[in-house]
Amino acid sequence: MANLKLQLLTELLKILPEAGIIQDEETLRPYECDGLSIYTEMPLMVVLPDSVEQVQKIIRLCSRLETPIVPRGAGTGLSAGAMPHREGVVVSLAKFNRILSIDADARQARVQPGVRNLAISEAAQEYGLYYAPDPSSQIACSIGGNVAENSGGVHCLKYGLTVHNILALEVVTAEGDILRIGNQGYDSCGFDLLSLYIGSEGLLGIVTEITVKLLPVPETTKVVMATFDRVEKAGDAVKQIIAEGIIPAGLEMMDRLAINAAEDFVHAGYPRDTAAMLLCEIDGMAEEVDEHIARVSAVFNKEKAGCIRVAADENERQRLWKGRKAAFPAIGRISPDYYCMDGTIPRSQLTKVLTTIQSLSDIYQLRVANVFHAGDGNLHPLILFDANVAGELEKTEEFGGKILELCVDAGGCITGEHGVGVEKLLQMPYQFDPASLEQFQRVKLACDPQRILNPGKGIPQLKHCQEYRSLSQASVGRHADK
């Protein structure tokens, strides 16, 4: 290993200035994990290229030395996708932080992958445009990370996920070739490689440039909040709004624990004594917004909401959202640790799944707070735990795994937006049969024959799957014993 490291270093110094290579333990430390800090690993080194030629050379070098490469954006991922490889190099895209051009007439922007999500909308603002997908982490996360995870956000219900808002990518392949995928028009000839690369978790190539679609900022945006004394009623209201033929810009749900934590933290003005709350945002032309807000309010009334409040002005709207956006850190204040899950289910299953999660919470004796994208059926149960209590993390992980399986059983999937990373490898065989997993592996090999890009993430090797099956058998046995 020491030899390999030395060789790598010698060769890397021919590609990058010394300042672009991090290898002392102290400076490496912040890179040991992403936003899911229960998984950590120290890399051999971190490199910070600032040109596509450097990326190309780094990849070719690593390919020659068969050294694993882990691409990294802002490190806010929640599935340990950017967690380093012990024998590998982290390629940070932090220096790719320029917005290259904004073409207002074509409503698109060319950006580098290290640009923060929010920075794109900020730069587009002077043209009356914005970039729609808005993960709650948007002040920090990078657009390259968004592409790699196919990130979603509050407004994806109406405006789609990352995959619906990208026109073109420049990708450096595992062999160091530069590919241009997509173009400035809507369609491309050949395979839909954008679909393949978006959401591929850094396993198929390093993205070095991105052309995003921009949209005109809506004329009017309004939000209505409603509280319910039973989660079930809130779930029904969600279904009913969609059935009305209304597509809200955002439709989010929070439960009692989340509401109170958020209220304590940012004083958003939420009524505390309630089982569930919905935030429904409508945007568009003034006339349309008023009509839809009225219809949504009528649905809330019919579903016997306790309090229904339309934000009177922009200030109040911002305040209502502030509570939602701060919900994760707010939960962080009431528990030493929390673990965020990310399954998606059909909307019709909301009540059933939430109720089952509650009973699992009783069984495992771990509290759960729910804050999530209800309109999309994308759940984020936050399991509250204390890593300092022996065995509690393991119990939390087991509980989390059960929640993901529950989502699959309900007709959904194990991850709606955070990706599989390391975290959900074990649940992959619960969602996919062995033949489909093998098909994924063949696709991976087509793009990365040496498996040097982000190995050990995203797609399980079949031997893992067998381990998993025997593991889950064992855990079924354990519970039956109780």
Next chain:
Amino acid sequence: MPISKDISLDLQERVGSAAESKTPLQLIGGNSKEFLGRVPAGEPLMVNAHKGIVDYSPSELVVTARAGTTVSELQNLLAEENQVLGFEPPEFQGQATLGGTLATNLSGPARPWRGSIRDAVLGVRLINGLGEHLRFGGVVMKNVAGYDLSRFQAGAFGTLGIVTEISLKVAPKPAAEQTVCLARDQVSALDLMTKLQNKPVPLSGLLWIDGILYIRFSGAEAAVQSAAKRIGGERLMDKEATEFWMSVREFTHPFFSGPQPLWRYSVKSSCADFDKTPVLIDWGGGLRWTREAASMEPMRQFTEAGNGQVSCYRGGDRQGEVFQPLPPGLMRLHQRLKHAVDPLQLFNPGRLYADL
């Protein structure tokens, strides 16, 4: 409800025996788009008997149908619940199937605002070249587990396997729709298209032909009224408007007929005007059609520098390439991916590109 029939086991068997005898297969759905792509080769395999609705949950905005279901049958079913396929696919006299629509990734005039079939896909089932029946994606709005091999099928012309089942996101039928017309030359029409698209108005169509700009708005009644009023112009009667947009979507508009090859340019919407006649501009400038006796090479000048791509939609030399040729690196990747899914090259050989 459309007729329902599951022949997936037969199809798997057919793939198995094709693999054994190394006989390439030509996949045929409704055969409504035989003219598209390069000349078909291989032993014909009808896949349209695999049809029917697997599940439709209007309140989920999701429908799952077997790939042989016709687009018309599906649209009729959705209409009963006041829902539509947002991407407005052509129905080709009721012949077009869902599978063929995905394979060719064809979408109608609303595409820039409501997306394509690729954007609506949530999941597929697929028989690969090993005869395995696989499932990718699902029936939920968000699903990032595994590579997205479902949207990946869009535009692949069946070269990546037999798609047997498709789950799609559907859209509520817009409450109101209105089309207005303005007389404009090509340059000023393009200019106005750009201006309009930069405003938050409920557009669902922007098309220019023969000196007239057609502007369609869809959405809540009040919003459509007010947007149309702000534009002015002459309002088309509803029936006339429906027929007009239908004629574009179904290629029955007179522009599309005639012996000369029909060229399709998917380009950046704000691209300069095309100095050609005749020209039809759709998708707010993002899609341009021309008719001319020409070959692929000279047509590419309009799509250089990543502006977009050109294909020969109908007519012309269909032994040669009809889709803009790929640079070598991309072609290599296509070949490898094809091999990963269909190692014996059974499905629709050469339909997309000669070397695929």
